[in-house]
Amino acid sequence: MKLIRGIYNLKEQHRGCVLTIGNFDGVHRGHQALMTELIAEGRKRNLPVVVMLFEPQPLELFAGDKAPARLTRLREKLRYLEQAGVDTVLCMRFDRRFAAHSAQCFISDLLVEKLNVKFLAVGDDFRFGAGRQGDFLLLQKAGAEYGFEVISTQTYCNDGKRISSTAVRQALAQDDFAQAQLLLGHPFSISGRVVHGDALGRTIGFPTANLPLRRTVTPVKGVFAVEVLGLGEQPIPGVANIGTRPTVKGLRQQLEVHLLDTHMNLYGRHIEVVLKQKIRDEQRFASLDALKEQIAKDVVTARQFFGLQTPV
Ligand SMILES: Cc1cc2nc3c(=O)[nH]c(=O)nc-3n(C[C@H](O)[C@H](O)[C@H](O)COP(=O)(O)O)c2cc1C
Numbered sequence: 626m627k628l629i630r631g632i633y634n635l636k637e638q639h640r641g642c643v644l645t646i647g648n649f650d651g652v653h654r655g656h657q658a659l660m661t662e663l664i665a666e667g668r669k670r671n672l673p674v675v676v677m678l679f680e681p682q683p684l685e686l687f688a689g690d691k692a693p694a695r696l697t698r699l700r701e702k703l704r705y706l707e708q709a710g711v712d713t714v715l716c717m718r719f720d721r722r723f724a725a726h727s728a729q730c731f732i733s734d735l736l737v738e739k740l741n742v743k744f745l746a747v748g749d750d751f752r753f754g755a756g757r758q759g760d761f762l763l764l765q766k767a768g769a770e771y772g773f774e775v776i777s778t779q780t781y782c783n784d785g786k787r788i789s790s791t792a793v794r795q796a797l798a799q800d801d802f803a804q805a806q807l808l809l810g811h812p813f814s815i816s817g818r819v820v821h822g823d824a825l826g827r828t829i830g831f832p833t834a835n836l837p838l839r840r841t842v843t844p845v846k847g848v849f850a851v852e853v854l855g856l857g858e859q860p861i862p863g864v865a866n867i868g869t870r871p872t873v874k875g876l877r878q879q880l881e882v883h884l885l886d887t888h889m890n891l892y893g894r895h896i897e898v899v900l901k902q903k904i905r906d907e908q909r910f911a912s913l914d915a916l917k918e919q920i921a922k923d924v925v926t927a928r929q930f931f932g933l934q935t936p937v
């Protein structure tokens with residue numbers, strides 16, 4: 626799969642494609658169904674399948690930390706879109722300048738001139754261009770004028786309800802990871818590169834691997850039983866805290882994971898942490914000893930969840 630970043634990297638050879646546009650946060654089963662349709666269309670027309678997405682997501686620009694929690698970072702979106710069989714991702718930098726382009730200009734400069742789109746599939750509620758002036762009807766009119774087909778995507782449902790990134794966030798807000806997985810078509814996970822922490826964890830007897838969470842808003846918070854992927858063939862069970870660590874006056878949100886029965890130096894490794902079950906909310910403890918005592922209990926809870934014997 627190819628990644629093209631920004632309009633200036635679009636070259637003559639990229640003209641002619643079947644296209645969809647959106648956030649695709651989570652790359653959930655609704656998105657996957659749309660990809661399947663688009664890929665069939667691309668094969669029929671012998672044209673590459675292109676997904677246009679925006680970074681940051683538009684609401685992150687407009688609403689900052691009031692924006693909905695992000696389910697996937699760009700890297701994760703790319704991985705899932707590649708698995709779905711997409712040929713090219715066109716990642717547009719969504720800044721004030723880009724957002725100020727008129728709907729007409731978005732169509733004529735980007736869709737027609739740069740991409741020469743032949744088939745476009747978007748939701749019938751899709752809005753675009755400065756002030757959200759552009760809508761599905763305008764796209765259809767433009768399609769008739771410039772010679773491309775515009776269709777509205779079929780709604781893909783679960784239990785009679787439309788699958789959406791919002792629905793996944795709602796499931797996660799209730800710590801319902803089974804429901805989130807059902808909607809996503811893959812487990813909810815957080816991944817990243819392990820960085821150095823304050824090495825306090827080792828002194829309190831629970832060494833942790835720290836992942837900084839660059840996203841401003843996380844969809845989940847607290848202490849969880851987790852499985853860590855990316856450290857060999859088998860997932861490694863662990864216990865993780867997602868939060869600001871109020872006991873040690875941590876400032877930024879991070880994910881810290883303590884592996885059960887495994888001692889490894891993880892600095893610099895890329896890991897994927899799959900959340901399996903919530904254990905409790907993060908708390909501010911009066912002392913490090915109190916925190917240590919609680920983490921020992923969390924470890925026991927996680928061991929029980931994984932059906933692991935607790936050493937005596
Ligand atoms: C299972 C687990 C639960 C945790 N729970 C809390 C908590 O409730 N409150 C808190 O302030 N820190 C919590 N922490 C974070 C600890 O404060 C942190 O691991 C310790 O300060 C070590 O930080 P370091 O790795 O940056 O040295 C938890 C860590 C783990 C692994």
Ligand SMILES: Nc1ncnc2c1ncn2[C@@H]1O[C@H](COP(=O)(O)OP(=O)(O)OP(=O)(O)O)[C@@H](O)[C@H]1O
Binds near residue numbers: 650
């Ligand atoms: N359940 C679904 N079935 C079919 N198409 C979908 C479904 N969900 C999203 N799409 C389509 O995928 C494209 C990208 O959707 P986008 O990620 O912007 O929204 P979303 O998944 O509905 O999330 P949100 O909850 O943020 O609105 C749009 O064209 C949208 O219509």
